[in-house]
Amino acid sequence: MTNAPADLIKEGTTNLFVYKKKTTVKGPSIRDENPFYNPSMELNRDISILVNQWLLNNSMKHVHILDGLAASGIRGVRLAHELSGDFTVTINDWNEQSFSLIQQNIQKNSLQNISVLQRDLNTLLSERRYHSIDIDPFGSPVYFFDAAVRSVYNKGILACTATDTAALCGVFPHVCYRRYAAWPLHNPAMHEIGLRILLGCLCREAAKYDRGIEPLLCYTTDHYIRLYVQVNNGKKAADSSMSQWSSIQARDVPLSQENTTQVGPLWLGKLQKKTVLQEIRTIASIKVLNTKHLLWKLFFLLEEEADAPPFFYTTNDLSSLLKLSPPTMEHIFDRLRSKGFIVTRTHCTSTGFKTNAPLDVITEVFK
Numbered sequence: 001m002t003n004a005p006a007d008l009i010k011e012g013t014t015n016l017f018v019y020k021k022k023t024t025v026k027g028p029s030i031r032d033e034n035p036f037y038n039p040s041m042e043l044n045r046d047i048s049i050l051v052n053q054w055l056l057n058n059s060m061k062h063v064h065i066l067d068g069l070a071a072s073g074i075r076g077v078r079l080a081h082e083l084s085g086d087f088t089v090t091i092n093d094w095n096e097q098s099f100s101l102i103q104q105n106i107q108k109n110s111l112q113n114i115s116v117l118q119r120d121l122n123t124l125l126s127e128r129r130y131h132s133i134d135i136d137p138f139g140s141p142v143y144f145f146d147a148a149v150r151s152v153y154n155k156g157i158l159a160c161t162a163t164d165t166a167a168l169c170g171v172f173p174h175v176c177y178r179r180y181a182a183w184p185l186h187n188p189a190m191h192e193i194g195l196r197i198l199l200g201c202l203c204r205e206a207a208k209y210d211r212g213i214e215p216l217l218c219y220t221t222d223h224y225i226r227l228y229v230q231v232n233n234g235k236k237a238a239d240s241s242m243s244q245w246s247s248i249q250a251r252d253v254p255l256s257q258e259n260t261t262q263v264g265p266l267w268l269g270k271l272q273k274k275t276v277l278q279e280i281r282t283i284a285s286i287k288v289l290n291t292k293h294l295l296w297k298l299f300f301l302l303e304e305e306a307d308a309p310p311f312f313y314t315t316n317d318l319s320s321l322l323k324l325s326p327p328t329m330e331h332i333f334d335r336l337r338s339k340g341f342i343v344t345r346t347h348c349t350s351t352g353f354k355t356n357a358p359l360d361v362i363t364e365v366f367k
């Protein structure tokens with residue numbers, strides 16, 4: 001660590017020492033000598049509080065939570081301080097500077113229900129089991145998938161962030177193939193495709209051990225993808241998950257310029273569990289969180305699209321394709337609904353909509 005004093009900040013109801021600088025703008029993770037801290041990930045951490053509170057509310061037993069890649073410890077310390085219920089938190093980071101900053105943050109909040117480790121996460125996951133595991137790396141979480149799906153208890157939650165969006169969204173397709181054994185597609189729906197590739201990869205890793213995944217809350221932003229999935233034991237659960245994992249052709253994705261190019265394999269099932277989202281929204285209404293305005297917006301969109309088919313159209317891309325100026329979203333929604341089709345917005349882009357209507361009907365509505 002530099003000799004410069006750490007900055008005292010507050011997220012949720014927790015006061016923490018972190019090292020600001022270089023990461024105060026939105027964008028991918030930047031490494032420096034001090035433990036990493038990215039203020040633009042506050043929404044990401046606020047959702048961790050909500051999902052873990054949901055787990056505690058729905059658990060009859062003591063819950064053991066792991067913040068596996070902790071940096072300043074901000075996520076794990078917040079969990080220990082802001083959750084209520086019968087639980088303990090373990091915070092881990094193999095970096096020495098992180099280890100000492102995490103201890104300062106625990107002291108600052110006078111926490112008892114918490115312990116700190118300085119271990120390699122894969123080794124730790126091979127030795128111990130947890131009910132909730134958070135993996136928040138620089139780049140891809142894939143290196144930890146195998147150990148994490150073995151470590152998490154039945155019905156436990158596995159959460160991860162991926163910031164390697166350039167690979168998952170098709171800027172570097174060979175990197176995506178190498179990491180996830182899946183082909184991405186660089187088209188308007190690339191973020192949703194990247195999210196589904198990541199989920200598909202996790203599904204495959206879990207199935208090896210006769211375990212299935214159930215996505216609870218999954219979303220994507222411009223610079224990261226975030227998953228919360230429940231892991232369930234049994235061949236039936238594994239088979240049911242694997243039935244949602246498949247390759248498609250580019251022409252199956254709306255507005256793709258390509259045709260027979262393979263996309264995936266990727267997860268084609270649901271990305272959200274609507275009942276869980278609704279319960280999480282209720283929890284959000286009673287927690288103190290700084291990003292509530294963003295949370296509401298995101299949760300409403302996730303709930304709206306929870307039962308919609310995969311992928312979406314965007315009005316801009318449809319306009320260029322059809323050489324027509326776009327009608328309002330309201331017009332598109334009214335017309336498609338009056339014809340009996342499903343149509344919803346998507347959290348991926350404000351100009352996007354999901355529908356089961358075929359392109360000729362959409363074209364007619366557009367005119």
Ligand SMILES: C[S@@+](CC[C@H](N)C(=O)[O-])C[C@H]1O[C@@H](n2cnc3c(N)ncnc32)[C@H](O)[C@@H]1O
Pocket residue numbers: 029035036037038041045068069070071072073074075092093094095098119120121122136137138
């Ligand atoms: C992006 S930062 C974590 C950010 C943090 N979760 C937050 O919310 O601010 C990733 C951290 O993972 C740690 N790390 C990377 N590989 C690791 C490994 N194999 N075992 C343990 N820690 C690791 C790094 O030292 C770094 O502090």
